[in-house]
Amino acid sequence: MDPQIKQLKAYIDEAKIIVFFGGAGVSTESGLPDYRSREGRYTKLEKQQLDPKKVMNIKYIMEHPEAFFNRPKPEQKPPEPNAAHQVLAAMEQNGKDIRVITQNVDGLHQKAGHRSVQELHGHNRTWYCMKCLREYLPEEVQRDEQNVPRCPIDNGIVRPSVVYFRENPDRKVMDRSKKAIQAADLLIIAGTSLTVNPAKNLIYHFNGKRVVVINQEAIDTKALEVDLFIKGKVGETLSKL
Ligand SMILES: [Zn+2]
Structure with missing residues (x-):
């Protein structure tokens, strides 16, 4: 076994609570x-x-x-979970306390069967009316002649439950993510350049033992010291475990 993978496995085995903090690079192997x-x-x-x-x-x-x-x-075709989502979900199913905090909106961790997932930038599973806040499923949304999704009740714009620029992540999601990071003894940061606020500041709540980065390029984690940097694709790396 590759010494870096061996090290990662040892960190995972010894950790009681793991937070996996992921970005777009976690889903690129699903074709996104x-x-x-x-x-x-x-x-x-x-x-x-x-x-x-x-x-x-x-x-x-x-x-x-x-x-x-x-x-x-x-x-694109509807994306399917890749090895990264599957390996993490399997670990959780085998009793590991592994909590995912994701910047992705594709829902692929849940699709792979992962239960503990915080979606910092929302999701596409439901849309909602910006006037009355009524929820809709994307496939039942009605569109006007300009292809704008509209609420049949008040004609409000119906939009995905995604967090866009100039919007803040859901407060509950932020709180749960912060608590998870504070409780974790292993933090795995994967497939993200850590450039988007306020999500990126969450990692500085980490007070645990080990920090691992899995990414195609090195990233700047500022004051957070990295114990192990694995250069590569996230799914490919995790599937070696
Ligand atoms: Zn409405």
């Missing part, structure tokens, strides 16, 4: 584009002269719903 690489979602918007921070933004949705809901999107 990340944000900033050549085929990334934001790169594609920029190619159309659209500024992602302006477009994926609550102000833009309210002022230009027709442009927001007709924006260019990558074509």
